[in-house]
Amino acid sequence: MLAPEEMRVFGTDNSRKFAMPLAVVRPRSLEQVRELLAFAHKEKLPLYPRGRGTNTVGACVPGRPGVVVGSAFLDKILEISPEDFVAVSQPGVVTGTLAAAVAEKGLFYPPDPASVSFSTIGGNAATCAGGMRAVKYGVTREYVLGLEAVLPGGEVINAGGRCHKNVAGLDLTRLIAGSEGTLAFITRLTLKLLPKPEASASLAASYDDLDAALAAAANVFASGILPTAMEIMGEEVLRAIAPLGTMPWPANTRAALLLRADGSARAVQADAERLGTALSVPGLNHLETATSPMAEKALWDLRGLINPASFSLAPDKISDDATFPRGAIGKAIAGIREIGRRHNCLILLFGHLGDGNLHVNIMHDAADPGEAGHAAAARAEILELTLALGGTLTGEHGVGLSKLPFLPRQFSPAEIALMRRIKAAFDPHGIMNPGKAY
Amino acid sequence: MADKLDIAPRSLENGDAGCAPKAPFAEKRPPCILCGKCLEVCPLFQATGREELSPKAKFFLADSLEAPGEDLSEKAAARLAGLCLSCGRCEKACPRGLCAPHLVARLRAAHPGWRGHVWDAWLSRPGLLWPMARALSKLVPSSLPSAGHMAAMDPARAPAPFLRPVRFGQAAKGLRVALFAGCMGAHARADWAEKSRELLAGLGADLVPDPGFSCCGASLGHAGLPDSQTAARRANIKAWREAGRPLLAVFCATCRCGLRAYAGWAGDFEPGEAVRFRESVVNLPDLLAGTEFEILPDAPREIIYHRPCHGSGGDRDLRFLQGIFAERLRFFKENGPCCGFGGLMRLTAPGLSDRVAQRAMEAYAPAPGAHILTGCSGCAVQLFANAPPGVAAGHWLDAICHGGKAHI
Ligand SMILES: Cc1cc2nc3c(=O)[nH]c(=O)nc-3n(C[C@H](O)[C@H](O)[C@H](O)COP(=O)(O)OP(=O)(O)OC[C@H]3O[C@@H](n4cnc5c(N)ncnc54)[C@H](O)[C@@H]3O)c2cc1C
Ligand code: SF4
Ligand code: SF4
Numbered sequence: 044m045l046a047p048e049e050m051r052v053f054g055t056d057n058s059r060k061f062a063m064p065l066a067v068v069r070p071r072s073l074e075q076v077r078e079l080l081a082f083a084h085k086e087k088l089p090l091y092p093r094g095r096g097t098n099t100v101g102a103c104v105p106g107r108p109g110v111v112v113g114s115a116f117l118d119k120i121l122e123i124s125p126e127d128f129v130a131v132s133q134p135g136v137v138t139g140t141l142a143a144a145v146a147e148k149g150l151f152y153p154p155d156p157a158s159v160s161f162s163t164i165g166g167n168a169a170t171c172a173g174g175m176r177a178v179k180y181g182v183t184r185e186y187v188l189g190l191e192a193v194l195p196g197g198e199v200i201n202a203g204g205r206c207h208k209n210v211a212g213l214d215l216t217r218l219i220a221g222s223e224g225t226l227a228f229i230t231r232l233t234l235k236l237l238p239k240p241e242a243s244a245s246l247a248a249s250y251d252d253l254d255a256a257l258a259a260a261a262n263v264f265a266s267g268i269l270p271t272a273m274e275i276m277g278e279e280v281l282r283a284i285a286p287l288g289t290m291p292w293p294a295n296t297r298a299a300l301l302l303r304a305d306g307s308a309r310a311v312q313a314d315a316e317r318l319g320t321a322l323s324v325p326g327l328n329h330l331e332t333a334t335s336p337m338a339e340k341a342l343w344d345l346r347g348l349i350n351p352a353s354f355s356l357a358p359d360k361i362s363d364d365a366t367f368p369r370g371a372i373g374k375a376i377a378g379i380r381e382i383g384r385r386h387n388c389l390i391l392l393f394g395h396l397g398d399g400n401l402h403v404n405i406m407h408d409a410a411d412p413g414e415a416g417h418a419a420a421a422r423a424e425i426l427e428l429t430l431a432l433g434g435t436l437t438g439e440h441g442v443g444l445s446k447l448p449f450l451p452r453q454f455s456p457a458e459i460a461l462m463r464r465i466k467a468a469f470d471p472h473g474i475m476n477p478g479k480a481y
Numbered sequence: 482m483a484d485k486l487d488i489a490p491r492s493l494e495n496g497d498a499g500c501a502p503k504a505p506f507a508e509k510r511p512p513c514i515l516c517g518k519c520l521e522v523c524p525l526f527q528a529t530g531r532e533e534l535s536p537k538a539k540f541f542l543a544d545s546l547e548a549p550g551e552d553l554s555e556k557a558a559a560r561l562a563g564l565c566l567s568c569g570r571c572e573k574a575c576p577r578g579l580c581a582p583h584l585v586a587r588l589r590a591a592h593p594g595w596r597g598h599v600w601d602a603w604l605s606r607p608g609l610l611w612p613m614a615r616a617l618s619k620l621v622p623s624s625l626p627s628a629g630h631m632a633a634m635d636p637a638r639a640p641a642p643f644l645r646p647v648r649f650g651q652a653a654k655g656l657r658v659a660l661f662a663g664c665m666g667a668h669a670r671a672d673w674a675e676k677s678r679e680l681l682a683g684l685g686a687d688l689v690p691d692p693g694f695s696c697c698g699a700s701l702g703h704a705g706l707p708d709s710q711t712a713a714r715r716a717n718i719k720a721w722r723e724a725g726r727p728l729l730a731v732f733c734a735t736c737r738c739g740l741r742a743y744a745g746w747a748g749d750f751e752p753g754e755a756v757r758f759r760e761s762v763v764n765l766p767d768l769l770a771g772t773e774f775e776i777l778p779d780a781p782r783e784i785i786y787h788r789p790c791h792g793s794g795g796d797r798d799l800r801f802l803q804g805i806f807a808e809r810l811r812f813f814k815e816n817g818p819c820c821g822f823g824g825l826m827r828l829t830a831p832g833l834s835d836r837v838a839q840r841a842m843e844a845y846a847p848a849p850g851a852h853i854l855t856g857c858s859g860c861a862v863q864l865f866a867n868a869p870p871g872v873a874a875g876h877w878l879d880a881i882c883h884g885g886k887a888h889i
Contacts, residue, residue, distance in 0.1 A: 044533070048557045051545055052538035057515050069530075095532070097517040115530040135530075137521075161521040350516075351576040358511065 044068070053111040056096035056103040058445055064091070064105045069113040073191075073199065073230050079112065080228060081197030087472045090195075092224035094135065094166025097158045099362060100443025102170065102223045106478045112228060114165045121231070123148055128236045129188060129205045134165025134229045138172075141234075151239040153180035156439070165229050171221030173439030175272040175303075178397030180237075182439065184220040189233035192219055192226075195470045205233050218465070223441050224476040226469040243271065243305035244315040245339040247331045248322040249292035253277065255326025256298035257373045260396055263302070264369075266321040268314050271303040273397030274346060277376070280393045283352040284345065291342075292329040300396065301342060349393055356389060357406035359415075361422050363446075365429040366438030367399040378428045379403060386421040388414075400438035427452070442480045450481060510584075511577045513540035519571040519579075524819035525564065528837040534564050536571035536581045543584055559588045564830055566823030566837065567703040568790035582703050589705020589825070629866025630827075633875075634669040640852065640873035642882045643780035644805065646683055650771025653684040657727040658768070660688070661717075663736040664696050665858035673858070673878045677732055677765055680881070684768060689727045692720035699739025699791070700859075704825040714748055718758065726757060732765040732878060734789040734798070734857040766801035766856070766877075774805045777882075781852040781873070785845050786812035787864055789857035790819050798856035802877060811845075818844040820855075822863035838867035847872045854880060 044050055044067040055061040065088075070076045083090050089109025096103045105111055114135035122131040125148050132141055139160035142152045155174035156162060162172070171184040189203035203209055203216035219226055250256040256275060263270060276284075278297045284290070292299060300322065304314040315332050322330060333339045353360060367375045376392060379401075383390035394402035403425055407418035426436055426449050436446050436453055451459065462481040466473070519536040520526050526535040539562040546558055565585045572580035632638045658681055662674035681688050694717050701710040717740070721729065731737040743750075744759035784806050786799055802810055821837025841864070847853060853864050853874035864874035 046557060046561075048542060048553055048561050049533040051553070052532055052535070052541050055515055055541060057517065059515055095517050095520060096515070113532070115532065118530060139521075158517065161517045354511065354577060 050111075053093065053096070053103075053113065054105060056093075056101060057099045058101035058104065058443065060101040060104045060444060062105050064111040065108050067111045067113060069116045071116045073193070076112075076193045076228055076230055077197040077199065079110075080193045080195050083110065083474050084195040084197070084472060087474060089474050089477050090228070091476055092165075092169065092228050094163030094169075095137075095161060097162040098166065098170055098443060099440045100437075100445040102441055102443035102476070102479055104444060106444065109474075109477075114163060117165075117230065120144055123150065123236075124205075125150060127205050128207070128238075130234045130236055131205075132164050132232050132234065134163060134168070134232065136164050138162060138164045138167050145236055146239055149239050150236040152186065152234060152236055154183045154186055164232055164234070168220045168229060168232055169222060169224050170441045171439070173395070173398075173400065175274065175395065177395060177400075177439075178273055179269050179271045179305075184217055186235045187216055187220045187232060188235050190216050190219055190229055191231035192229045194227050195472065195474050199230075200227070203233065207235060221441075223443065223480040225466055225480050226475060228475075240305040240307075240311075242308040242311045242334075243303055243339065244311050245333045245342050246302045246304075246315065246318055246322065247291055247299065247329070247333075247342050247345075248302070248327060249296040249299040249329045250324075251295065251297060251326045251328055253298045253376065254373070255324055256300055257376075259322045259324045259327065260300060260372075262321040262324060263318060266317050268304065268317055268321070270314075270318065270397060271305045272301070273395070274301040275299070275393060275396035276301070276346070276349070277392035279389060280349055280352075280391050283356055283391065284348040286355075287348045287352055288345070290345070291331055296328060301346060303339070303343075346393075349391070353391055353404055353406065356391075357408055359407055359409040359418075360391075361405040361407070361418055363403045363405075363422065363425065363436075364394070364438050364440045365401055365403055365425060365434055365436065367401070367429065367432055367434040369399045371432040371434065372396065372399050372401070375401065375428065375432055375434065378432075379425055382421050382424045382428065386417040386424075388417055388421045390421070395438075398438070399434070423449075444479060447479070447481075454481075510579060512544055513537055513579055514577060515541065516576065518576060519574050519581075522570040522574040522816070523581075524568060524570065524821065524837050524840070525566055525833065528821070528840040529833065533561065534833075536575070536579070538562075539565065539581050539584055540579055543588065559591065562588050563705075564826060564833060566790075566819060566821060566826055566834070567700075568819050568823070570790060570819070586703050586705045586707075590707055591705075630862055633862040633865035634665070636670055636672040639672065639875060639879045641779065642880050643777045643852075644774045644880045645777060645882045646680065646772055647775045648773040649683045649685065650769060650773075651685075652770040653681065653686040653730075653768040656686050656768075657725065658686040658688055658730050658763075659692055659694075659721070659724055659727040661694055661697070661729045661731045661736060661740065661762075663731070663733045663858055664700075665862065666733065667694070670858070670876070672883070673732060673876055676878050676881050676883060677730065679884055680765070680769065680772075681730060684772070686730075686768070689724050692724040694720050697736040697739035699735050699742070700824040702739075711748070714743055714746065718743065718748065718750065721758065721761070722754075726754075726761065729762050730765045730768055731762060732856065732876070733859075735791040735859055737762055737764060738791040764797045764856075766798055769801060774881075776805070781850050782809070783848045783851035784810050785847055785851055785853045786810055787820065787841070787845075787853050787855035787860055787874075788812065788817045789855060789860045791857065798877065802854060813844075820860040820863040820867075822859040824859070827863070834863070835867065838863055842867060842869060852880070 050064050050067050053067045054063045089107050091105045091111045093103045093111050093113045117133040118135035119133050123145050130145055145152050153176045155176050156172040167183045168187050171182055173182045191201050193199050276299045304311050333342050389406040391404040394400050405418045405421055407414040409415050436449055515537055523536050542558050542562055565581050567582040660677050666674040695713040698710040698713040740762045741759055744755045786802055818841035820841055821834045823834055827834050849871040851872050854877045855861050861876040868874040
C-alpha cells in the first residue's frame with residue numbers, strides 16, 4: 044500500500060503522534076514475513092510492526108522513514124487444546140475473540156486489558172499488556188508459553204513451547220514479550236490457558252475519604268483473599284462520572300473501590316462475604332455485592348464511564364500508568380494530588396489499586412500554552428515522584444516514544460547499554476521499531 | 482378521533498444513530514483520539530481487516546485534510562473516506578460520539594462526484610429506476626445492481642408467504658393513517674405497499690389516500706446531497722400537512738429513522754409541528770399489536786431475524802416477530818451483523834458491500850430452507866441477493882399472504 048491517503052492511519056496510534064510511513068504491508072504468511080525481514084535487513088530499512096495501533100505511547104509511529112508491517116491478515120486461531128491447556132494463535136487475532144473462543148471450550152485466558160475487544164494478541168504480547176485481572180492472574184507475559192518469530196534477516200525462531208514449565212536456556216519468550224516490536228516480528232503465539240472459573244461476584248464499596256478506602260484495601264489483602272480485580276476511583280473521577288448515570292453511592296463519597304472474586308460457586312460466596320467484612324472499615328458509606336452477570340456488569344460499567352466522562356472536563360489529557368509498590372500507593376496518591384494543586388491541573392486518578400498501577404490523567408487544553416506547560420511540568424514531577432517512591436514509569440502501557448526521555452532516570456547507563464546490546468544480537472542493523480522503548 | 486397511540490415513549494429509544502445528520506453538515510466536531518474502539522463495531526473493517534477503511538482512519542484523514550501543509554489529494558481522501566456503509570455503528574461505540582456517516586456526508590457534499598448525482602437521480606426520481614439501471618450499465622458496469630439485487634426488486638421472485646392474519650388487533654382502529662412506502666415500496670416492491678394497505682384495512686384504520694410522498698431523504702443525506710435531502714423533506718412535510726397530518730405508517734427501518742430525524746432539523750415546520758411530525762411516524766408492526774397470525778404448514782422451520790443498523794431503536798420489529806414465531810425465531814441478542822447495503826456504497830464499491838454481506842451470512846449460518854426476515858427495505862434487497870442457495874431472505878412483509886389469504 045503506497046497511497047498517502049490510505050497509509051495515513053498507519054502512521055499513528057493512540058498517542059496521536061504521527062509520521063508518514065514509506066509503505067504499509069500486511070503479510071498473509073510466514074513466508075512473506077521472512078522475505079520482508081530478509082529484504083529489510085539487507086537494505087537496512089526500518090520496519091514497524093503494528094497490531095491495531097491502540098498503544099498509548101507512540102510505539103507504532105514510524106519515526107524514521109520505513110515500512111509499517113501490519114498483522115491484520117495473520118488473524119487465525121490455529122488451535123485450542125483442552126488437553127494441553129494451550130491456545131495457538133496468529134498475532135492479528137483480537138484478544139477478546141480469542142478469549143471468547145477458549146471460553147466456549149470451558150477454558151480461560153485471563154489477561155483483559157480494557158482494550159481487549161479491539162487490540163490484538165500480538166500487540167498485547169509485544170507490550171505485555173495488563174488488565175483488571177492482573178492482581179490475581181498476572182499480565183500477558185505470564186501467559187505466553189511460546190513464540191514463533193522472524194528475526195531481521197529472515198531467520199525463524201521458536202522460543203519456548205507448549206509446556207507450562209520450561210527452564211531450558213535463556214528465556215527468549217519472555218524477552219520478546221514486552222519488547223515493543225524492537226527484537227523480532229511475532230508470527231505465532233502459544234498461550235497458557237486455565238480452567239474457566241465457575242462463578243464470580245463483584246463488590247462496590249465507597250468511602251467518606253480516601254484514607255478509609257486505602258485502609259479497606261489493605262484489609263482485603265490481610266484477610267487472606269487475593270481478589271481477581273481491585274480498582275479504585277478517586278474523588279475527581281467520581282465527580283466526573285456522576286452526571287452520566289445513577290451512582291450507587293451517596294453524593295459525599297470521596298473514594299470508591301470495585302472488586303471481583305472468582306472461583307467455584309461456593310468459594311466465591313464465601314470470599315464475597317469475607318471481602319464485605321474486610322471492606323467494612325470506619326468511613327464506609329455504601330457496600331453492595333453483585334452476583335448475577337447483569338448486576339456485576341452494572342457495577343463495572345461505572346468504571347467504563349471514566350473515559351467518556353473525562354472528555355467533558357477538558358479536550359486533552361496526558362495519561363500515564365505509573366506503578367508503585369503496593370504499600371506506597373497512599374503516599375503516591377497524596378503526592379500526585381499535591382502536584383496537581385501546585386500546577387492548578389485537574390488530575391483524574393483511578394486504576395488497578397490491587398497491583399499498585401494508577402492511571403493518572405492530567406486534563407488540560409493543549410491549545411492553551413499556559414495549560415499545556417503546566418500539564419507537562421506536572422507530568423514530569425509525577426514521574427519523578429514515581430521513581431522516588433520505588434515505582435516504575437509504566438506498569439502496562441510501555442515506553443514507546445512518549446516515555447523514552449524519562450527512561451535514564453529509571454535505568455543506569457549500564458542497564459540501558461545492556462538492553463541495546465541485546466537488541467543488537469537480534470537486530471544488528473537496528474531496523475526493528477527503531478528509536479523506541481529503550 | 483384520537484390520533485394518539487399507546488406505544489412506548491419514543492424518547493426512550495436509541496438506535497437512531499447515523500440515520501441522518503442531526504445538524505446537517507455542521508463543521509465542528511471533537512478530534513478523534515485514535516483509541517480504536519470503533520474497530521470493534523465497524524462492519525466494513527470487520528469484513529476486510531483494512532484499517533484504512535475504519536472510522537478512525539476516516540476521522541484521522543479528515544483531520545489531516547484540514548491541517549495545513551499536508552500533501553494529500555482531497556479527491557482521493559474523499560473517495561477513501563467515502564467507503565462507508567453509513568450504518569452508524571461507530572457513533573454508538575465512540576467515546577467521543579463521532580459519527581462517520583455525518584463526516585462522509587460532508588466530504589461527499591464537498592466533492593460531489595458523478596456517482597453521487599446518479600444516486601440522486603436514482604432515489605429522487607425512482608420511477609426511472611429500471612430505465613436508469615439499464616442506461617447505467619452501458620456507462621459504468623459496476624453501478625448496475627447485481628443480478629441478485631435486480632431479482633430482489635422483482636416481486637415475482639419473492640419467496641412464498643407463510644403467514645396469514647387470523648384476527649386483527651385494535652391498536653389502529655379508527656386512526657387516520659397514511660402509508661409511507663419509501664422508494665423501494667413505492668417503485669420497486671409495490672407488493673409490500675399493497676400488503677401494508679391490506680393490513681391497515683384489516684386493522685380498521687382510516688387509510689388516507691396516498692399523499693404523494695417522496696424519498697425519506699436519509700440516503701440522500703448520507704450520499705452528500707443535502708439539497709436533494711432538503712427538497713425531499715420539504716415535499717414530505719407538505720404532503721403530510723395537506724393530508725391533514727395523519728399518522729405515517731412505515732415498514733422500513735431506514736425510512737422511519739430518516740423521517741424521525743426531521744424533527745431535529747431546522748426545516749420549515751410550523752411551531753409545535755416538528756414534535757407532532759415525529760410522533761406521527763409509527764412502525765407498522767406497532768399498529769399490528771394484538772394481531773394474531775397463523776403460521777402455515779409450509780413455513781420454514783428456521784426463521785432468522787436480521788436487525789437493521791438504522792432505527793432498530795426499541796427492537797420493535799423483533800418483538801413483533803417474536804410474538805408470532807416465539808422460539809422458532811433466531812436472532813442475535815446484540816451486535817448482530819450488518820447486511821452491507823450501505824446506500825451509495827452499494828453503487829461505488831459493490832465488492833466491499835458484498836464482502837460485508839457474506840460475513841453476515843457466515844454469522845447467521847442459516848440451515849438449508851431457512852428464511853431470513855428483516856424490517857428494512859435496503860437490508861431485504863441486499864440479504865435476498867446474498868443468501869446462499871436454498872436460503873430465502875426478505876422483508877417480513879414477504880412472509881405475509883396477500884389479501885389476508887394464503888396462496889394455496
Ligand atoms: C481505550 C484503551 C484502553 C486500554 N487499556 C489497556 C489496559 O487496560 N492495559 C494495557 O496494558 N493496555 C491498555 N491499552 C493499551 C493498548 O491497548 C495495549 O498496549 C495493546 O497491547 C496494544 O495492542 P495493539 O494490537 O493495538 O498493538 P499496537 O498498538 O499496534 O502495537 C503495540 C506494540 O506492539 C508491537 N507489535 C504489534 N504486533 C507485533 C508483532 N506481530 N510482532 C512484534 N511486535 C508487534 C508494535 O510494534 C508496538 O510496539 C489501552 C488502550 C486503549 C486505547
Ligand atoms: S457508519 Fe458503519 S461502515 Fe461507516 S465507518 Fe461507521 S461503522 Fe464503519
Ligand atoms: S472510537 Fe471514536 S475516538 Fe476512538 S478511534 Fe474510533 S472514531 Fe476515534
